[in-house]
Amino acid sequence: MEYSFSNIEPKWQEEWRKNKTYKVEVDNSRPKFYVLDMFPYPSGAGLHVGHPLGYIASDIFSRYKRQKGFNVLHPMGYDAYGLPAEQYAIQTGQHPAVTTEINIKRYREQLDKIGFSFDWNREVQTCDPEYYKWTQWAFIQMFNHWFNNETQKAEPIADLVTEFEKNGNNGINAACSPTEVFTAEEWKAKDEKAQQETLLNYRIAYLADTMVNWCPELGTVLANDEVKDGVSVRGGHPVVQKTMRQWSLRVSAYAERLLAGLDKVDWSDSLKEIQRNWIGKSIGASVHFKLDGHDHQIEIFTTRPDTLYGATFMVMAPEHELVRELTTPDHKEEVEKYIEWAGNRNERERIADAKSITGVFTGAYGINPITNEKIPIWIADYVLMGYGTGAIMAVPAHDSRDFAFAKHFKLPIIQVVVGEGDKESDPANWEESYDAKEGKMINSDLINGLDVKKAIETITKHIESQELGKKQINYKLRDAIFSRQRYWGEPFPVYYKDDMPYVLDEDKLPLELPEVDKYLPTEDGQPPLGRAKNWTTEDGHPLELNTMPGFAGSSAYYLRYMDPRNNDALVSKEANEYWQDVDLYVGGTEHATGHLIYSRFWNKFLFDIGKVIKDEPYKKLINQGMIQGRSNFVYRIKGENKYVSFGLRKDYDVTPIHVDVNIVDNDILDTEAFRNWRPEFKDAEFILEDGKYVCGYAVEKMSKSMFNVVNPDIIIEKYGADTLRLYEMFLGPVEQSKPWDTKGIDGVHRFLKKFWRLFYEGENLIITDEQPNENELKVINKTIHKIGDDIERFSFNTAISAFMICVNDLNDLKCHKKAILEPLTIMLSSFAPHIAEELWHAAGNTSTVIDATFPTYDEKYLK
RNA sequence: GCGGAUGUGGCGGAAUUGGUAGACGCGCUAGACUUAGGAUCUAGUGUCGAGAGACGUGGGGGUUCGAGUCCCUUCAUCCGCACCA
Numbered sequence: 001m002e003y004s005f006s007n008i009e010p011k012w013q014e015e016w017r018k019n020k021t022y023k024v025e026v027d028n029s030r031p032k033f034y035v036l037d038m039f040p041y042p043s044g045a046g047l048h049v050g051h052p053l054g055y056i057a058s059d060i061f062s063r064y065k066r067q068k069g070f071n072v073l074h075p076m077g078y079d080a081y082g083l084p085a086e087q088y089a090i091q092t093g094q095h096p097a098v099t100t101e102i103n104i105k106r107y108r109e110q111l112d113k114i115g116f117s118f119d120w121n122r123e124v125q126t127c128d129p130e131y132y133k134w135t136q137w138a139f140i141q142m143f144n145h146w147f148n149n150e151t152q153k154a155e156p157i158a159d160l161v162t163e164f165e166k167n168g169n170n171g172i173n174a175a176c177s178p179t180e181v182f183t184a185e186e187w188k189a190k191d192e193k194a195q196q197e198t199l200l201n202y203r204i205a206y207l208a209d210t211m212v213n214w215c216p217e218l219g220t221v222l223a224n225d226e227v228k229d230g231v232s233v234r235g236g237h238p239v240v241q242k243t244m245r246q247w248s249l250r251v252s253a254y255a256e257r258l259l260a261g262l263d264k265v266d267w268s269d270s271l272k273e274i275q276r277n278w279i280g281k282s283i284g285a286s287v288h289f290k291l292d293g294h295d296h297q298i299e300i301f302t303t304r305p306d307t308l309y310g311a312t313f314m315v316m317a318p319e320h321e322l323v324r325e326l327t328t329p330d331h332k333e334e335v336e337k338y339i340e341w342a343g344n345r346n347e348r349e350r351i352a353d354a355k356s357i358t359g360v361f362t363g364a365y366g367i368n369p370i371t372n373e374k375i376p377i378w379i380a381d382y383v384l385m386g387y388g389t390g391a392i393m394a395v396p397a398h399d400s401r402d403f404a405f406a407k408h409f410k411l412p413i414i415q416v417v418v419g420e421g422d423k424e425s426d427p428a429n430w431e432e433s434y435d436a437k438e439g440k441m442i443n444s445d446l447i448n449g450l451d452v453k454k455a456i457e458t459i460t461k462h463i464e465s466q467e468l469g470k471k472q473i474n475y476k477l478r479d480a481i482f483s484r485q486r487y488w489g490e491p492f493p494v495y496y497k498d499d500m501p502y503v504l505d506e507d508k509l510p511l512e513l514p515e516v517d518k519y520l521p522t523e524d525g526q527p528p529l530g531r532a533k534n535w536t537t538e539d540g541h542p543l544e545l546n547t548m549p550g551f552a553g554s555s556a557y558y559l560r561y562m563d564p565r566n567n568d569a570l571v572s573k574e575a576n577e578y579w580q581d582v583d584l585y586v587g588g589t590e591h592a593t594g595h596l597i598y599s600r601f602w603n604k605f606l607f608d609i610g611k612v613i614k615d616e617p618y619k620k621l622i623n624q625g626m627i628q629g630r631s632n633f634v635y636r637i638k639g640e641n642k643y644v645s646f647g648l649r650k651d652y653d654v655t656p657i658h659v660d661v662n663i664v665d666n667d668i669l670d671t672e673a674f675r676n677w678r679p680e681f682k683d684a685e686f687i688l689e690d691g692k693y694v695c696g697y698a699v700e701k702m703s704k705s706m707f708n709v710v711n712p713d714i715i716i717e718k719y720g721a722d723t724l725r726l727y728e729m730f731l732g733p734v735e736q737s738k739p740w741d742t743k744g745i746d747g748v749h750r751f752l753k754k755f756w757r758l759f760y761e762g763e764n765l766i767i768t769d770e771q772p773n774e775n776e777l778k779v780i781n782k783t784i785h786k787i788g789d790d791i792e793r794f795s796f797n798t799a800i801s802a803f804m805i806c807v808n809d810l811n812d813l814k815c816h817k818k819a820i821l822e823p824l825t826i827m828l829s830s831f832a833p834h835i836a837e838e839l840w841h842a843a844g845n846t847s848t849v850i851d852a853t854f855p856t857y858d859e860k861y862l863k
Numbered sequence: 864g865c866g867g868a869u870g871u872g873g874c875g876g877a878a879u880u881g882g883u884a885g886a887c888g889c890g891c892u893a894g895a896c897u898u899a900g901g902a903u904c905u906a907g908u909g910u911c912g913a914g915a916g917a918c919g920u921g922g923g924g925g926u927u928c929g930a931g932u933c934c935c936u937u938c939a940u941c942c943g944c945a946c947c948a
Contacts, residue, residue, distance in 0.1 A: 270867045270943080277866070277944055284948080302948060315948090350946090380946095387947045394948085400864085401946055476947055592943080665901095730888070732876055736869090737941080744875065746901090747888040753903095789879075798877065801887035808887095 003756035005720025009834045013115060021850055022117045024073055026578045033070035034579050035062040036558050036618075038587030038595070039124075041079045042103035044088065047110045048702055049710045049728070049740050050627030056725050057624060057734045057796060058586040059116050063830035064791045066117075067854035073579055074117055075561040077124035078104050079554050083218065083234050086488040089519045096488040096519070100127060110712060115721045115833050117850070122564045126553030127488075133510035134560060134570040135552050136493040138602065140503045141609055142205035143494075147175040147253035154204060154608035161199070175253030177201040177208055196500040204250045204605065205482065207501050211386065212481050214242040219521055220485040221246060223549060224478055225278075225594035230350075247482040247492065247546065251601045255279050255475040257615075258600055266620040268735070274592040280476025285460050287469035289314060289393065292365035292374055294326055301388030301474055304395065305463060306455035308370045309444040310416035311393035314377045315359065315405070317385040318342040326377065328363030335360055335379060342381045350381065357382075357408040368393075369468040370446075370459075380405065388474055396433065403433035416444050417452060480598060482549060487519045487528035489547030495537045501544070504537070511543070554595050555602035558582050558617055569611075576612055585618040588626065596621075622794060625737035627728075629708030632664045633657060633696040634674070641680075644687040646694040652687075659695060660707040662714065665742075669693040699739040710740050722832035723749045729796040729831065748800070752835055755807050755828070758821055759839050766816045767843055774861075779809045780820045781861035787827045788854070796831070803828060818843055823855035 016022065035058050040051060055076075062074040078100075085096035085103075104125065111118070124131050145154040150173050163172060168183040179201045182190075190198065200206050212221040217237035226232060227239050251258075259279045262272045284303035291297060298314065316323055318339045327335045338360045345353075359380030366377050382401055383392055396406035396413040406413050413427035417439040424442055441447045446462060447455040463469045483492075493504040493511050504511060514532035522530040529535060529545040536542050556570065563575035596618075603617040634643045635654035644652050646667070663673035671693055675681055686693050700706050715724045726748040732738050759767055772780070783806040790799035806824060815821075822843060829836030829849045840849035 268868095273867055274943055280944095280947060282947070300948080304948080355946090382946045382948095384947070392948045399948070401948080474947080589942080730875085736876095738875075741875075741889095744889040750903095751888085793879075795879085797875090798879095798887080801877075804887055 002760075003753050003835070005722060005752075005834065006717075008838045009113075009115065009716075009721050012834050012837045013112065015837075016848070016850075019848070020121075021848055022074070022119045023121055024071060024119050026575055027071045028578065030069065030071040032073065032579055033062075033065045033584075034073045034558075034582045035065070035584045036074075036561070036582045036586070037076060038585070038591060039077045039079050039554070039557065040107065041082050041084075042100060042107045043084055044099065044103055045704060045709070046103075046106050047712055048627075049712050049715065049724075050702055052111075052114055052712060052724075053627055053728050053734065054586040054588070054622075054624035055111070055116060056114070056728050057622070057794065058584065059725075060729070060796060060830045061584060061791065061794070062117055063833065063850065064854065066850065067826060067830070067852060069853070072117075073122075073561065074119060075122040075124075075564075076111070076116070076118040076120070077122075077557060077561070078107070078126065079550070079557075080104065080125045080127040081489045081553055082550050083486070083488075086486055086519055089488070093518075097127065113716050113721055114712060114724065117833075122561050124557055124560050124564055126490075126557070127513075129510040129512050130565075130567075131560065132490045132553060134556065135490050135548065136504075136509050136511060137506060137570065138556060138606065139205055139548070139552075140493055140506060140509075141611075142249060142605060143203050143501075143503045145204050145605070145609060146202040147204055147250055149173040149175055149253075152257060154605055157199060157203060160202060174202055175250055177206065193498050193500055196502075200501070204253070205247060206250065207245060207247055209243055209245050210248060210479075210481060211241055212244050212246055213239045214244065215239045218486075221481055221483060223481050223551070223594070225597075226549075248479040249482050249598075249601070251480045251597070252475060252477050254601050254604055255281065255477045256473075257604055258477070258597065261600065261604075261616050265616055265618060267618075268621070268623060271589060271592050271596075271621065271623060274589075275597060278477060278593045278597065280474075282474050284472055284474065285463055285469050286389065286472040287369060287393070287463060289366040289369060291326060291377075292367060294364070296322060296326065298322060298366060298377075298391050299389045299469075300391045300393050301472060302393055304398065304456070305459045305469075306441060306444070306447060306450075306452055307395040307398050307416050308368070308393070308459060309441075309447075310395040310397050310414045311368055311375065312396060312406070312412045312414055313375050313394045314366045315383045315392050315394050315402075316362075316377060316379050317383045317390040318379050318381055319385045320379070320390045323362065323379055326362060326364040331361060331363035335362055338379060345381070357404055359405060359409065361409075369463075369466075376411070378405075378409070386478070387476065397427050397430075398434055398436075400433045400435055403430075414443055416441060418442050477597075480549075480551075480601075482552070483546035484549045485521065485527040485545075486547055487513075487516060489513075489549065490552055491529065491547055492544035494544040495541040496544070497541050502541075513547075551595055551598045555599040556606065558585075558599070559603075559606070559612060570606075571612070581614040581616065582618045583620060585621045586624060587621075589623040622734065624734050627702065628699050628737060628739045629702035629706055629710075630661065630739040630741050631698050631700050631706045631708040632659050632661050632667065632669075633698070634659045634669060634693070635696065641683055642685045642687065643693070645689040645692070646696045647689045648687060649696070656696060658705075658707045661710060664695050667695045667697060669695050702740065710742070715742070715745070719745060719749050720752075720834070722752060722835050726752070726800055726832055730800045732797055734794060734796060751800075751804050751807060752832060754811060755803075756835065756839070758807065758810055758816055759842055765842060767818050767821060768816055769819075770817050772815070772817050772819045776810070776813055776815045776817065776820050777858075778861045779806055779813070779815075780823060780855075781857040782806075784823060784827065784855050784857040785862055788857075791830070800831065803831070825849060826852040826855055 037055050037058050062072045066072045080100050085100050088099055089096040126132060144157050146157055146160050148155045164187040166184055168187055170181055213227045215222050215232045215237050218232060222232055231238055259281055262275060282303050284301060285305040286299050286301050288297045288299055359378050362377050362379060364377045365374040368375050394402035396402040397415045398417055415424055415427050417434060418424050419436055419439045437452055439452055441450050441455045447458050450458060460471050491511050491513050493509060494501050514535055516528050516531040519528050521527060527545045559571045562579040563571040566572055599617060604615060606612045607615050633656040635649040636643055636657055638653045638655055644654060660677060663670045663677060671686055675684055702709055712724055727745045730748050759765060783802055786802040787799050825836050825840050826849060837849050
């Protein structure tokens with residue numbers, strides 16, 4: 001019998017499906033292992049060969065763990081809400097649910113062909129009401145909780161109300177929006193609306209006027225991680241800053257725990273570093289600067305209180321609320337002009353223009369609290385309203401931005417730190433500031449002679465004792481803006497009474513997404529849900545018109561997989577206690593600052609309120625690399641329908657044109673297929689080299705527009721799923737990005753055929769029951785040792801090469817002994833399940849190879 | 864600018880702890896079997912050299928009996944962050 005993957009693969013896929021081979025249940029007699037893939041957004045383009053890379057790796061690991069005796073949870077589902085389906089709906093009028101369903105079906109067909117061991121009984125789709133019920137439920141919990149900075153955890157709003165009634169809010173240290181201080185009496189005197197308004201400042205899911213990233217093109221606000229370089233990540237549309245009343249999640253309250261948690265998880269250093277940067281902790285002091293001739297004072301944040309003696313001016317963000325008030329009449333005009341100019345600049349211009357120095361003097365002076373010197377107050381847009389307090393003390397000698405500013409506007413510069421081995425010099429002659437965090441203090445009265453570290457400590461104590469300010473920790477991490485002015489997302493379980501938001505009772509969930517006539521904003525600028533009929537509660541209160549963002553549904557999906565059909569809870573205690581957390585999470589690094597922060601936050605919140613037992617959701621995380629496209633080019637001679645082969649193109653004046661990689665094989669163009677590709681090439685002529693048309697190539701993103709998308713179905717049709725799986729892994733380390741290049745796929749395919757021939761010669765099964773000899777035992781034991789090792793460290797490419805070596809050796813030894821081939825087959829089944837199952841049965845086994853036990857090796861054969 | 868990663872044959876990549884650099888595969892060369900093969904098998908394949916041998920892991924320097932691996936320095940590419948006070 002020849003190796004016929006096209007017969008074998010569908011046969012066993014059907015068999016596994018029939019026998020529910022991949023169905024898993026809680027089983028307290030066996031240890032659990034949870035392997036999770038980041039679930040895909042089902043786009044209209046279907047899967048390309050890059051998508052399954054991570055799925056194959058996690059599938060191998062799942063199968064391996066199963067053979068090692070673990071009860072493996074390995075689910076899959078769909079992140080089904082999202083902009084592309086909605087944009088498509090706007091263009092075509094097609095309901096996004098319909099396109100999403102079609103796309104999911106296509107994804108499923110493609111995934112099924114690859115032979116994954118997913119337990120599809122546990123499939124979730126984020127747009128399914130039974131699923132998003134729990135997204136809405138979590139939102140309600142966040143609405144009903146506040147974050148206590150003292151205990152560092154979420155606590156019920158009801159407890160907060162009790163405290164307000166008893167003592168007002170003075171003794172409360174909460175992560176909250178700015179709120180006035182009130183007594184118990186003042187609280188009780190507030191009417192319902194005023195109380196609700198106050199509580200809103202404390203809720204973890206809260207509604208507030210916030211500066212948001214507004215994307216006019218998409219008609220919605222975007223979260224920080226959805227914006228890059230001033231344009232939307234999806235679509236690349238310009239984004240502007242705008243104040244809007246929006247739902248936000250108080251992610252920033254969890255900044256410290258999100259940071260600390262990173263030390264407990266087994267993720268790559270680079271990914272942890274990205275998260276640390278995003279959280280952006282900095283330790284320093286907030287210091288009050290009195291104003292000359294004003295009652296107000298300005299609070300600034302600095303990480304270098306030691307340089308206070310070198311603060312020679314102050315700078316405020318143009319949007320700072322005090323700017324207008326303290327600007328003197330003679331500078332008013334200038335300041336107004338600057339504020340307007342700065343306000344009109346969008347994020348993109350500001351970033352692009354970062355090097356030019358702009359700013360104006362307000363005419364006002366602050367008092368340096370430590371020297372009591374009068375220092376001028378400027379406004380400039382290099383100071384951001386969104387970080388710290390929106391005002392800084394400028395220490396030009398030791399901060400490069402302040403230095404550039406001082407030079408430009410001829411402001412005084414005082415050196416207060418001198419580097420080890422250096423002498424004090426005149427800053428007027430400096431080319432650049434001395435930003436170093438080491439050195440000795442000079443010109444600094446109280447702290448002269450101290451090194452920087454000690455000086456920071458000393459001066460901070462001094463500031464605190466004199467009540468000039470206090471030690472302070474700042475984070476870059478912002479609260480997540482949670483409203484989207486879009487249709488295709490989870491509706492908020494929120495209604496409005498007297499303009500105040502209230503959440504629905506849990507028994508009203510799910511609040512299903514209503515039908516609308518069009519997926520566009522209403523005429524008066526309301527989100528699409530404004531078009532829904534009867535979008536009110538039973539007693540007539542209007543429901544929220546915004547929907548939730550993409551990351552809502554993906555924040556707790558790993559929990560839902562544990563118990564996906566539970567109607568009474570997101571996850572039962574029993575299931576949660578058994579499955580606990582994700583042991584291995586595989587996905588792309590592009591989710592480093594979005595999903596992976598949000599879902600950690602979400603999980604920590606659920607942990608706080610006692611709904612889940614683990615503080616961190618993803619124990620180990622592997623980032624699979626991206627598979628880039630390898631584009632091919634033909635070279636058209638300008639003005640002619642004639643194409644010159646790659647090696648000869650220099651002799652002509654040519655235009656490179658992308659050509660569909662599916663009609664190119666090893667860079668050789670199928671000229672006939674090219675003529676048929678598109679009408680304009682019908683009469684194409686070619687200038688060949690060595691009788692062939694050689695294409696040029698480039699590594700680019702895999703995308704339709706570059707004609708470099710390779711679909712896994714085509715590979716499967718030609719070589720089979722086992723070859724595809726093997727080849728994707730053989731390409732190199734999973735974490736590494738690499739271009740897809742089919743060259744070399746024959747090698748792994750040949751390997752499978754060779755493996756097959758250890759069992760079959762022509763039509764005859766040639767395996768024997770003979771006892772293996774020393775050499776054969778050495779070969780198999782070494783292989784068992786190596787494969788186990790390699791899988792444990794996710795080195796699948798070297799594992800495959802070990803398989804190849806083993807098969808080559810057995811081939812040389814003419815070994816067809818069952819005792820050797822069976823353990824080999826068991827190991828290979830994680831990588832190439834179909835051929836392994838076929839040969840496992842050919843060898844006389846009746847149960848599935850998937851449940852076989854991973855072989856053990858004997859040390860004595862390893863030498 | 865800051866942070867992280869990566870540089871090894873014609874190509875993808877091995878070398879897990881400082882111990883024979885280039886495993887495995889592709890490609891290429893020669894041969895066998897074949898009506899034919901884009902099937903299969905055998906041998907060869909880092910570079911220079913007829914050979915002995917010399918040189919070789921981006922470049923330069925160092926530690927070591929011994930360095931792809933450790934240290935310093937420099938260059939290149941990729942990724943992330945970027946007026947974060």
